[in-house]
Amino acid sequence: MNTAGPPVERIAVCGGGLAGHLTTATLASQLPPSFQIAWIDAPSSPDSDVFYGSLTAPSAYTFNLEAGVSEPELLLSTNTAFSWGTKFVHWGGEHKSWIQCFHLPFPIVGGVLFHHYLKRFGVDELEPYLVSAAAANRGVFAHPLQDGPPILSRAEYAYQFDPFSYREAFAASPHMRRVQRIEGHLEGVERDERGIAALRLSDGRLHTADLYVDCTGTQARLLSHLCDTFAGNRRLCAASNHRATDRLGAPHRTLTGAEFGWQAETPLQRGTARLTVFAPESQTDALRAHGEAPQRSTEATIGSRAAAWVGNCVGIGHSAWVIEPVTHAPMLLLHRDIERLLSLIPFSTQMDFEGREFNRQSSEDYVHAAIFNRALFETPPFADTPYWRAAREEAVHEKLTQKLVQFDHRGVLVTFDLEPFNQEDWTILHYGMGRRPSRHDRVADRAPEAELRNSLANMKRNIENLVKQMPSHHDYMARLLGYLAQNRS
Amino acid sequence: MRKEIESVCILGGGTAGWMTAAALSHKFHGLPLSIRLIESEEIGTVGVGEATLPHIRSFNNTLNIDEATLMKETEATFKLGIEFCNWGRIGDRYLHPFGDFGPNVNGVPFYHFWLRLRALGDTSRLDEYSLPVMLAESTRFKFPDTDYSKIESTFRYAYQLDAGRYARFLRAYSERNGVVRTEGKVVETTLHPETGFVESVKLDRGEVVRADLFVDCSGFRGVLIEQALKAGYEDWSCWLPSNSAMAVACEGRGPLTPFTRATARKSGWQWRIPLQHRVGNGFVYCNDFVSDDEVAEVLLSNLEGPPLTTPKQLRFKTGRRRYFWYKNVVAIGLSSGFLEPLESTSIHLIQEGITELIQLFPTKEFHPADIDEYNRRMGLNFERVRDFILLHYVANQRDDGEMWLHYQNMKLPDSLQEKIAAWMTRGLIIKYEFGVFLPPSWISVLLGQNLFPRGYDRRADAAPEQMLVKNAADIRNEVRAAVRKTPDHRTFLSQIGAASGTAPLVAGGA
Numbered sequence: 001m002n003t004a005g006p007p008v009e010r011i012a013v014c015g016g017g018l019a020g021h022l023t024t025a026t027l028a029s030q031l032p033p034s035f036q037i038a039w040i041d042a043p044s045s046p047d048s049d050v051f052y053g054s055l056t057a058p059s060a061y062t063f064n065l066e067a068g069v070s071e072p073e074l075l076l077s078t079n080t081a082f083s084w085g086t087k088f089v090h091w092g093g094e095h096k097s098w099i100q101c102f103h104l105p106f107p108i109v110g111g112v113l114f115h116h117y118l119k120r121f122g123v124d125e126l127e128p129y130l131v132s133a134a135a136a137n138r139g140v141f142a143h144p145l146q147d148g149p150p151i152l153s154r155a156e157y158a159y160q161f162d163p164f165s166y167r168e169a170f171a172a173s174p175h176m177r178r179v180q181r182i183e184g185h186l187e188g189v190e191r192d193e194r195g196i197a198a199l200r201l202s203d204g205r206l207h208t209a210d211l212y213v214d215c216t217g218t219q220a221r222l223l224s225h226l227c228d229t230f231a232g233n234r235r236l237c238a239a240s241n242h243r244a245t246d247r248l249g250a251p252h253r254t255l256t257g258a259e260f261g262w263q264a265e266t267p268l269q270r271g272t273a274r275l276t277v278f279a280p281e282s283q284t285d286a287l288r289a290h291g292e293a294p295q296r297s298t299e300a301t302i303g304s305r306a307a308a309w310v311g312n313c314v315g316i317g318h319s320a321w322v323i324e325p326v327t328h329a330p331m332l333l334l335h336r337d338i339e340r341l342l343s344l345i346p347f348s349t350q351m352d353f354e355g356r357e358f359n360r361q362s363s364e365d366y367v368h369a370a371i372f373n374r375a376l377f378e379t380p381p382f383a384d385t386p387y388w389r390a391a392r393e394e395a396v397h398e399k400l401t402q403k404l405v406q407f408d409h410r411g412v413l414v415t416f417d418l419e420p421f422n423q424e425d426w427t428i429l430h431y432g433m434g435r436r437p438s439r440h441d442r443v444a445d446r447a448p449e450a451e452l453r454n455s456l457a458n459m460k461r462n463i464e465n466l467v468k469q470m471p472s473h474h475d476y477m478a479r480l481l482g483y484l485a486q487n488r489s
Numbered sequence: 490m491r492k493e494i495e496s497v498c499i500l501g502g503g504t505a506g507w508m509t510a511a512a513l514s515h516k517f518h519g520l521p522l523s524i525r526l527i528e529s530e531e532i533g534t535v536g537v538g539e540a541t542l543p544h545i546r547s548f549n550n551t552l553n554i555d556e557a558t559l560m561k562e563t564e565a566t567f568k569l570g571i572e573f574c575n576w577g578r579i580g581d582r583y584l585h586p587f588g589d590f591g592p593n594v595n596g597v598p599f600y601h602f603w604l605r606l607r608a609l610g611d612t613s614r615l616d617e618y619s620l621p622v623m624l625a626e627s628t629r630f631k632f633p634d635t636d637y638s639k640i641e642s643t644f645r646y647a648y649q650l651d652a653g654r655y656a657r658f659l660r661a662y663s664e665r666n667g668v669v670r671t672e673g674k675v676v677e678t679t680l681h682p683e684t685g686f687v688e689s690v691k692l693d694r695g696e697v698v699r700a701d702l703f704v705d706c707s708g709f710r711g712v713l714i715e716q717a718l719k720a721g722y723e724d725w726s727c728w729l730p731s732n733s734a735m736a737v738a739c740e741g742r743g744p745l746t747p748f749t750r751a752t753a754r755k756s757g758w759q760w761r762i763p764l765q766h767r768v769g770n771g772f773v774y775c776n777d778f779v780s781d782d783e784v785a786e787v788l789l790s791n792l793e794g795p796p797l798t799t800p801k802q803l804r805f806k807t808g809r810r811r812y813f814w815y816k817n818v819v820a821i822g823l824s825s826g827f828l829e830p831l832e833s834t835s836i837h838l839i840q841e842g843i844t845e846l847i848q849l850f851p852t853k854e855f856h857p858a859d860i861d862e863y864n865r866r867m868g869l870n871f872e873r874v875r876d877f878i879l880l881h882y883v884a885n886q887r888d889d890g891e892m893w894l895h896y897q898n899m900k901l902p903d904s905l906q907e908k909i910a911a912w913m914t915r916g917l918i919i920k921y922e923f924g925v926f927l928p929p930s931w932i933s934v935l936l937g938q939n940l941f942p943r944g945y946d947r948r949a950d951a952a953p954e955q956m957l958v959k960n961a962a963d964i965r966n967e968v969r970a971a972v973r974k975t976p977d978h979r980t981f982l983s984q985i986g987a988a989s990g991t992a993p994l995v996a997g998g999a
Contacts, residue, residue, distance in 0.1 A: 030595065032950035066595055111516070111551060111847075339596070343917070345947040353914045405858050412849065414862060417922040442493065442850055443516050 005348035008210040009035055012199060014186050014222055015215030016041040017049045019317030019334060021167035022067060023215050026338050028175040029068040031345065037178065038207060040199060041185040042216040047298040048318055049163040049217065050238045053325025054253055054266035054273055055083055057332045057420075058102050058156040063339070068173035072484045074159070075477075077169050079269040082251045082473065083160040084136035086264075086327065088432060091257035092379055098432030099252060100327070101132035102156035103424045109452070112444045115427055116411055117452060119440035126431040128460045131155045131467070133428075136252040140470035141477075151466050158328065160253055160266045162242065162273050182207060186221055194349060195226050195311025210349055212313040213341070218300050220319035226310035232303010234390045236261070236324065237278050239287060239294035244271045248474040255326065260286040261387040262326060269477065277324070279387035308362045309355035314341060321366050326376060329369040332420045336365050365420055371400040372421045372429070378404060379433045404435070411437030492853035495521060498700035500675060500690065500713060502528030504652050505822025505839045506706035507659035508548070512843045514666035515552050524667070525698060527690070529674045539652050539762045539769050540568060540749040540833035542925060543587050543645035548840050552662065560987035562658050564764040565650035567747045567978060569625040571832065574752040576938050578886050583937030584748065585832075586621035588644035589929040591964055597948045599964075600932050604916060604945035606961055609954065615936055617965045620644050620972070625748045629975040630982075640967050649749060649762045649769075652836070671698065675707075678717040686817040686855075687713055701853055704846075705820045709827070714810055714820040721811035722826075728879050728902060729807040730895065731757065731829050735784050736771040736801045740794030740996055745979040751831055752791075755890045757784065759791060760830065765982070767797055767994040773829050778892040795996035813867045814860045819846055826871055831881060834874045837925060841870050866923070873924035876905040877931070884909065885938045909940075916942035 011031075013024045016039075024039045031037070061071060074080050085101035092098075106114035106129070118126060127133045132155035135141060144152045159166075170176075184202035191197055198206040199222075214222035249267025256263050260282035266273045278286035280299070287294070300322045308320035316337045323329045340361055344354040377391045378400070396404075399416060406412040407430050413423050430436075471479070497513060499506050510526045517524075549559060559565065570586035577583070591599025603615050616622040621644035624630060634641035664670060673692035681688050689699040690713075705713040714720045726732065741763060750761040757774030772788045785800055809826030813819065821842040828834055845866050849859045883901060887893040901909070911917040912935055918928040952960075982988050 030948050030951060032947065034950070035947075342948060343946060344915075347915070347944045347947070353910070357911065357917070357919075402858075402862070406862060409856060409858055410849075412862065415923075418920065439852075441848075442520065443847065446517070446519055 005350035006210070007348050008346045008351070010038070010209040011035060011211045011213060012038045012040060012207060012209035013213040013215055014040045014042060014199065015217060015319070017215065017217055018052055018163040018167050019217070019319075020215035021170040022334065023213055023316050023338050023341070024179055025067040025069065025170035025173045025176060026063075026342060028179050029066060029173065030342055033178075036180065038180040038182055038209060040182040040201070040207065042219070042221055043185050043187075043202075047296045048300050048322075050240050050275065050296055050298050051218075051236075051300050051318065051322055051325055052163045052330045052334065053328065054160055054162065054264060054275060055086060055325075055328040055331065056159045056161060057328050057335065058158045059335060060159055060331065063335045064169075067170060068175040069169045072488070073172070074166075074169045075269075075481060076484055076488070077172055078165040079162060079271065080166055080169075081160045081248060081268050081477065082141050083158045084132040084141070084155065084252050085158070087136065087252045087254045089254060089256040091255070091262075091376070092433040094434055095257065095381070096432075096434060098127060098428075099130075099133040099136045100425075100428055100432055101130055101136055101252075102158055103130050103132050103428065104154045104156055105424060106427070110443060110447055112441050113411070113413075113427075115431070115437070116440040116444040117447070117456070119411060119437050120444045121449075121453060121456070123456065124436070126428065129456070129463070130428070131463045132157070134463045134467045135470060136250065138467045138470070139250040139472055140467055141251040141473040142470050149466055151462055157251070160251070160268060162266075162268055165268075186216070189222055189225055191225060195313045196222055210312065211346065211351070214313060214315040214319040215317060217318045218322060220305070220315060222313050223305065223308070223310065223315040223319050226313055227305055227307045229306035230301065230303055231306065232301050232322070234302045234393070235280055235299060236302060237280050237283065237286070237299045238297070239276045239290045240296045241274045241290070241292055241294060242268075242271050243274070248477050251473040258286075258289060259383045259385040259387070260289065263289060264325075267473070275325070277326070279385070279390055281386040304363065304366045307355075307359050308337075309358040311355070312349060312351065314355070314358060316341060320362065323366070323369055324373055327373055329373055329420075333365055333369055336420060337362065364418070367397065367399070368416065368419045368421065371397050371403070372425070374400055375404070375426075375429055376433065379435055407435060408438060410439055411441065493521070494701045494851060494853060496523045496525070496700040497702045497704065498690070498698055499524065499526040499704045499706055501706035501708060501822070501824075502526065502656060502660070503706065503708070503822065504656050504836055505824075506704075507656040507663060508836075508839050509704050509706060509821055509843050509846075510663035510668045511552055511659040511666070512548070512847065514663050514668045516847050518666060523669070524663075525669045525671060525700065526663070527671045527673055527675065527692065527698060529672065531674065539764070540571070540649050540760075540830070541647040542833055542837045543647045544837055544840060544925065545647055554662070557985055557987040559655075559658060560648065560650070560982070561989045563648075563650040563654040564766045564989050564991070565648040565987070566745060566763055566765060566982070567630045568647040568649050568749060569621040569630065569644065569747045570749075572625070572748050572750045573881070573934075573937060574750060576751075576753045576881055576885055576887075578939065579889070581937075581939070583933070584616065584622045584625055585930060585933040585937065586619050586625065586644065587646055588619055588621040590615050590932065591618035594952075595948065597946050598928070598932075600936070601916060601946040601949040602957060602961065604942070605949045606957065608945075611958070611961070613961065613965060617968060618961075620968050621646075623968050623972045624975055625746070627972055627975075628744045628746055628978050629972060630747045630978040631975050640971050646747075647833070649764055651764060671696070675712050678713060680717065684816065685718070687717060701817065702851065703818045705818050705824045706822045708823045709805060711810065711820060711824040713818045714812075714815060714824055718815050718818055720815040720820070722806070723808050723811055724806060725808040725875060726806060728875065728899065729829065729882075730775040730777065731773050732804060732806060733776050733781070733784075734771050734773045734803045734805070734829075735781070735788055736769065736803070737788060737792070737799070738767050738769050738797040738994070739792040740797060741766075741768045741993060742793040744977075745982075747978045749833065753887065754787060755779075756892045758831065759788060761793075765989050765993075766991050768793065773831070775892065778890070778895070797994050797996055809868070809871045812864055813842065814846075814863045817851075817855055819863070821846070825867070828871070828874050828878055831878050832874070832926070834878075834925070838870060838874065841925075842867060869923055870925070872902075872904070873921065873926065876902060876908070877926040877934075879905055880909070880931070880934055881938070884935055884940045912940065913942055914944070916945045
């Protein structure tokens, strides 16, 4: 083992919000018994957690298991619901609407991607061929199972969630018993040449560790002392409310574009969350659209810190970056941050390599997520309002240009290594935004027309028939919860 | 109005030319695209690259080529990987398989657990957790299972084959598909006065061949891409100085091995590629470090049986064409660049070049975005293969002789330097998605050549030692049991109807 410097055995996680919960639970679940994990609250629970949005990625299921949280536990102990994705309304080219759903790779015929056949036959809409979109539109849900209907098995699902409820499932994980919950909260930090020398607690005590994890949100109460350069100057406000409902709504969130920004309605168990995101200049209009006095109100700057890991301190989540929750990018990045940390837990206090590698991977992830979000703002019409102007102010990244040009030109999906958003995400986004290839892959001309038109029609019809038989989200959840509660030992 | 390409002219036969012809003629079958291939019996083809990678199977499957038929015609054997001898230290051997070493546990690759076991004093080899390695060591083979829950599914395979016969097989396929073959040599190339595009080529017998798109498979010369269009060449000999190869076939001895062998020597390395009827051998070297005569001596004295041919000498310059696709010419095969066949990549890079061309097939407008994307993708492919080959030369403990010292003192490309540093620090593989050598390949070579990292992923320490020891033993037993149920390689070949039936070749003719 590496003997350069004292060994790393003590980890201190600061921050009691969503990032703090997920990080601590995962560390507790995955690290050997020899590690001592301490968890310290920040002075206040960050309302900025609202900027994690209300939608996870499909990979949340596996991530949660690695953090010691099973899906049954999640559903029973929080107000989390199932999700096929986001329904965008009044957005994009011609302000149409579409479902940005989760889906496994589309059928490949003759080595050619599916959308080339749509182009060949002048079929303008992709959505009727996506089972998860059809199910979302109809408000129905069932788990895609390996031995279930094959059509449904192409769908992927994620979770609709409220950051303040979701995290409770992680607090309740049995692995948390090994975590030392420090009394009081973080008051300040002592610094030395390694980075953080100690945490000053509210009762005057000092807490020391070998590795400090900053999960304190946008305030970055640890990391900001070591790296105060934040690249980004687009300020956004968010207002959120939760209202009770009798019935569980659709398994998708609805995100409506507006001049001030956007508003998302997310059905959860026992209620619906409303999130309004807007440019500060448009506060009046936004709050009028929000409808009621916000239960939570917060602001953040969209962007990323120059370094997430400095010395013996690593920032996870909002202490290192803020990305607009217009897609599920925030939760995707949060998961990847935590997995990355687990793979780079240092051996000793000599952790330069781990820091550099973390930062390299983390900035690549941020760029790839940012260009996906940005692609939502790259097809006219655009409102000439502060929100939309600010969203489009920064120069378009070279990688996004390549993607847009090639999709427009010939439906080719330019892809880079290890992108967090996959080819299906991008194809659905392009179509949703009204972007279509100018021409299709010539090889698609080979397939016999009648046969293929038939296949497409069958696909569409089979999907329609399937979703007609599926239970509503509400009924499915009620039955599932009943079954789970009964079988809980 | 789309201006579809109506005519393609492929310059050069051999593996590159005929693979291109076969693939294009299949993919565009029934569409108005005429394909012509110009080759000359006089210009021999290189014909030394004879081992392949698993991707070749999807190439053949796409073309609906029957495996057993192809294997019979090309005297092919199955390939589970490459055995590397004397690369770490003299006397070492390891096998780089087409498969992984053990299952991931909670997202942590198994080799971290093996490193932990090793630190605890366990002496099991990493190889024992790899079914393809253990099969290769026992000279056994059968098709992998398609049930991914079974250990019998945990490998892929490729072939060792006669590349000349593969080209002839694909020629027959292509001609059946409407490809027109023209015998001839290009004596003159005519460029469009404004665009600089290749308009036509004139052959030695006078015929002028026009086409919208030209694929240059003319070998090292690059008749179109370089001689006519002067695309330029990026010389990589600062990293891979080998500039020569000497190839000779010999009689086979012993069991038919389902793997290729690469043996490191003082001033180069020697390959052994077993086919059904003979064994192909070759020596790759730089003639700055060793003379041709000395190489011939070493090669001929290290054959398992009498030579069947006289040694054939080749010179090459390692590197890549500056532009793989330039104007209306796409270079595929040796005209696109050269990397020594240490990891059987020559035919693979041909396949990649063809696949990307089909995906980015142009119109007569030759959109720059297509050309740029093609060059970007192929550039990444070449660079990543280069780094992986170079890894073998630098990740070792050999210091005997000028060649090895040259590698020890070399300044490596940044991309490779970073990967080795990450590995040595904590057994971390810096990953990429697009490239033929993924983490299991890197791990195989790094550990096979004794580069043991200073530490391993700390999550591997989480499980209690007893549980780890038991799980590891279970995996080893499972692998051994699967090997026992697998038939002998040659027997299996016959069983599936892939045995050519030709008698093994004998020196002096028979």
